[in-house]
Amino acid sequence: MKPTAKQVAHAAGVSVAAVSRAFTPGAPIQAEKRKRILAVAEEIGYISPARRTAEVIAAGTITLVAGDLVNPFYPTVLDALARRLQESHRQLLVYALPAQTDVDSATDQILASRPSAIIVTSAQLTSKMARACRQHQIKVVLLNRVQRDIRINAVACDNYQGGRDVGRLLLERGHRKIGFVGGIANTSTHAERARGFRDVLSESGMRIHAQASGDFEYRRGYLAGQDLLSGANPPDAIFCCNDIMALALIDAARERGMRVPEDLAVVGFDDIPMASWNAYHLTTIRQPIDRMVQEALSLIDDPGIKPTDDGITRMLSGELIKRGSA
Incomplete structure (x- = not known):
């Protein structure tokens, strides 16, 4: 049986209504009481109805974290990814970060939406973010970049x-x-x-x-x-x-x-x-964008690859396109 709000209330020494308020943003409740209720809920594995609903919605969602959408290359990647996900009846959530910034500034927002996986392109992934994703059992794939200092999946052009x-x-x-x-x-x-x-x-x-x-x-x-x-x-x-x-x-x-x-x-x-x-x-x-997106999704969809595994890097060949500028 899943833990109930009544069990949380009993363990925390509060009312069931207090448990409900603790999980409702902006609801009136003392900070110390909210903290105690949330700690007890985490300890016994209680998940609020609102969070369960959010997790059902997020189950088919992939979050794209992009840091340079001004560069026309990345909207092209976004378009290819959106088309692929639409074909498989999944949702895409996009976090656009300022250029040349890491993802730490948006970590809490990204994880709060509980996506099934995260694709990071044109943004620097930190060890803090990678560790948080492993703790939450969320797969992460770097697209169009490789970071040797972090054990993370990556797909890139050669x-x-x-x-x-x-x-x-x-x-x-x-x-x-x-x-x-x-x-x-x-x-x-x-x-x-x-x-x-x-x-x-x-x-x-x-x-x-x-x-x-x-x-x-x-x-x-x-x-x-x-x-x-x-x-x-x-x-x-x-x-x-x-x-x-x-x-x-x-x-x-x-x-x-x-x-x-x-x-x-x-x-x-x-x-x-x-x-x-x-x-x-x-x-x-x-750059073989369609193939790169396909490989990124295959890493996400492969049940044999776990969020806690060492990273897998897949490198794809680019093609020299000869035109008039050279």
């Missing part, structure tokens, strides 16, 4: 190989003054793309000609482009760590009277919708 593919393409096209615009240094997407790119250049006896940081943003990418192209010996090709910075760099180059690709080749990463627009015709690495 960013290292993508960086290598870009470097090889630019070398094959005869470029020798090759620049680089990076993203956010402490993210796996930046680190792996940069490492693959550098390794290919190094294997050919070359180094990055000039580099700057664009923080994965249009404005910062534009300023990085201005900085790289204003020197006395500007690059003849630039790899940008994501598409939005690559579009910004093309805009910066054209404002300086440079032709793309005749004077400057530009390559991005992601293949966001705008990359194929005639105004940019951007050469880029296409």
Whole structure:
């Protein structure tokens, strides 16, 4: 038999009405009495009717935690995930966080909704959040990023190989003054793309000609482009760590009277919708978004994978899309 409110009341030495008030937000009850009632309820395993209803609703809900919905790549991920969940008659709850922030600021809200699983993309997951999810038996999957310092499931594009593919393409096209615009240094997407790119250049006896940081943003990418192209010996090709910075760099180059690709080749990463627009015709690495979402959901749905298990990382190959910018 499930514990009842009457049993909680008896154990806490209060009335059944007091138990009801303790579980009702804003209801009049002394703080110390509420604390005692909640402690007793947790000890004997009592779950209030309101919470049971919420858990039934949340059973088919997956929460997406996103930290950079301004970047067109992530709304594309959101769309793919929403379509997949709709097909399986599940719900999607989205928490949008300020860019470059971790999820701790929303941990209580996220866990209070009791989702069946959480997908984190473009936001930093902390060990505190990971530990809380394990305690609540909630599966977590990182999408489009890997964090080696936390035992957590992850699905990502092979960013290292993508960086290598870009470097090889630019070398094959005869470029020798090759620049680089990076993203956010402490993210796996930046680190792996940069490492693959550098390794290919190094294997050919070359180094990055000039580099700057664009923080994965249009404005910062534009300023990085201005900085790289204003020197006395500007690059003849630039790899940008994501598409939005690559579009910004093309805009910066054209404002300086440079032709793309005749004077400057530009390559991005992601293949966001705008990359194929005639105004940019951007050469880029296409991330397999649909497959990444499918793999994330398979990790969530696999009954053999428990929230307390060590993390599983699944890496998927990207595709070099050759267009007119390089």
